[in-house]
Amino acid sequence: MxxxxxxxxxxxxxxxxxxxxxxxxxxxxxxxxxxxxxxxxxxxxxxxxxxxxxxxxxxxxxxxxxxxxxxxxxxxxxxxxxxxxxxxxxxxxxxxxxxxxxxxxxxxxxxxxxxxxxxxxxxxxxRELEEDKRNLETILDITSTMAASLDPSEVLNTIVSKVAGVTQAVRCSIVLIANQENEGYVLASHEDPAVRELKIDLSKYPEIQQVINTKAPLALEDIVNNPIMNQVKESVKDFEGMSILIVPIVFNDEVLGTLFLRTRKKVNGFSKKEIDFCRIVANASFHALRNARLFEKVVKEKDYLKEMAVRDHLTSLYNHNFFYSRLDEEFERAVRYETPLALIMMDIDNFKQINDTYGHRVGDMVLKEISALIKKGVRKTDIVARYGGEEFSVILPHTLVKGAVDEAERLREMIESHAYAGLVNHKVTISVGVASYPQKGAMNSGDLVNHADDALYRAKWSGKNCVKIAEV
Structure with a gap:
């Protein structure tokens, strides 16, 4: 007083x-x-x-x-x-x-x-009534954020900033206890909002270990001279005169994390009212963390499934359906803005011979290696797809026919010169057809595919391992 x-x-x-x-x-x-x-x-x-x-x-x-x-x-x-x-x-x-x-x-x-x-x-x-009112308002703010947001970072940063404001702590953070022994992660810290999932060695935090074992809050009024900190006394010597409070986040009798506060504001450390306030917040923070993490997991799984729906499972390139969808979009855009558009169609020469000689497993490896080469050899704006079987396609927005031919030749050379795992003295080559818009007879995306496919067919009949341009 x-x-x-x-x-x-x-x-x-x-x-x-x-x-x-x-x-x-x-x-x-x-x-x-x-x-x-x-x-x-x-x-x-x-x-x-x-x-x-x-x-x-x-x-x-x-x-x-x-x-x-x-x-x-x-x-x-x-x-x-x-x-x-x-x-x-x-x-x-x-x-x-x-x-x-x-x-x-x-x-x-x-x-x-x-x-x-x-x-x-x-x-x-x-004064105590005012503190109680402030604490209740803070808890309301935190729970409102929990209800309104499913972003884990936003929820956790709100918790640590609000708690630090009430307790005047110089540091307030939430630590996740990992399943691995002595492993933890700082999920949020009010002194540095950029901190996310910072890995820490819990063997260097005996105060947190005690809270994990006792499942009860721990308040230390003098960090440096408290017996609990003897084994790490040298590493905490800069915290002379400071107090810490660690409150467990418990669910089903298991400590999932801790609310960690450090302050230098009081002679007698944290008050009982502040400890009780932090316990309420810690209990609520679990539900927020669990719900937010669950939502994040669902979103990631949904995004993953959405991505897998447009990907070829073997090569991870875009699949046949996505190819046509994107080609339609790019063709409409080219017509609307009067910009060029090119299409490359490629087919591995004599691929059946590879499967018959080395087996389908080696054949699959060749498909994956060629896919990787094509991805590496094209521009970031190009769209690469596995058209079907041993056939691939590349959509080239804003590209004239000369630029498409140059890229096709570069890809052909890369694939021919590459050494493939599992193939002994066997050269892999491709035949390539190139079509472009604007071009006579190319009225829609289907016409563009037909023109490129015709050019590919002529490349096959011209001895393979070559690039042909669609005839108009």
Whole structure:
């Protein structure tokens, strides 16, 4: 409890008496001889109690009291009027202007101390109510974020920032306890919002290990000199005079994580009210973490399934259906904006011979290696697909026929010069057909495929291992 009293009294004798009594009883005092000086002190220093004389030069006690109540002071100080006037009207007017109590001079020490102490108790009660209100509002903010967001990072960062604000911690973080021994992950930290899934060695955190074992909150008022920290005393020497609080996040009698706070703000560490507040938040944070992680997993699985629906399972290239869908889009875009579009169709020469000679397993390896070569050899904007069997296609947006032919030749050379796993003295080649838009007879994407396929057919009949352009 802080025992701070401001005396606003123009009589030097009365001021001296009040200061002497309060000082002897352990109170810290400051004084002013008029209302304006007292208000100035209040703007710099907030006492628990103000002893205010009624009759003063300039501003009287009623005016000063009204000014005090208009000031935004937190916590709100109690005002006790001290006056020679003891009539009913003075008392009622004082209380109506915001005073909390009234003492009639001459001052009697037991009465003064009793009334000041009583006002401190009342003030402390209101301060606790304000803290409870703030804590409830914070919990409401956290639970509202949990309900409104399924983003784990947003939920966890809200929790650590709100808890740090209430407790004035210099660090507040949430640590996930992994299934592996002595392994943990810092999922969020209010001092660095960029921290996500930072791996830590729990053997270096004996305080967290104790919380895991006991499943109970742990508050250490002096990190460096606490026996629990002896094995890591050297690594925590920079935290001299600091306190820590670790609260377990428990579900089904298993510690899934901890709420970790460190502060240097108090001589006596964390209060019971702060520990209880953190326990409530820790209990709620599990459900938020579980729901958010579950949603994240569902989204990832949905995205994975969506991606797999358009991918060829062997080569991981886009599949036949996706190829036609994208080609339709690119053709419509080329027509709308009058931009060029090219298509390359490729077929592995004599692929049946590879399967018959080396087996389908080696044949599959060849398909995967050629797919990787094509992906490596094209531009980022090109769309590569497995058209079917041993046939591949590449859609080239914004590309003229010459650029497509150059790319086709480069791919042909890459595939011919590559050494394939499982093939002994066997050269792999491809035949390639190229078509483009705008081109006579290419009215839609289907026409473009037919033209490229015709060019591919001519490449086969021209001896294979070559590139042919669609004839118009």
């Amino acid at each position: 802080t025992n701070k009293v401001l005396i606003i009294e123009d009589s030097l004798t009365s001021k001296a008496i009040l200061e002497d009594i309060l000082t002897q009883n352990g109170f810290e005092t400051r004084s002013a001889t008029n209302g304006k000086e007292g208000l100035r002190i209040l703007s710099e220093w907030t006492p628990n109690v103000i002893l205010l004389d009624l009759v003063m030069p300039g501003m009287d006690g009623f005016s000063v009291c009204r000014e005090i109540r208009q000031m935004d002071l937190h916590p709100r100080p109690s005002v006790i009027i001290v006056s020679v006037k003891g009539d009913n009207e003075s008392i009622v007017t004082s209380l109506a202007n915001g005073a909390d109590d009234f003492i009639v001079k001459p001052i009697k020490e037991p009465e003064l101390i009793a009334r000041v102490t009583a006002q401190q108790r009342i003030r402390d009660f209101y």
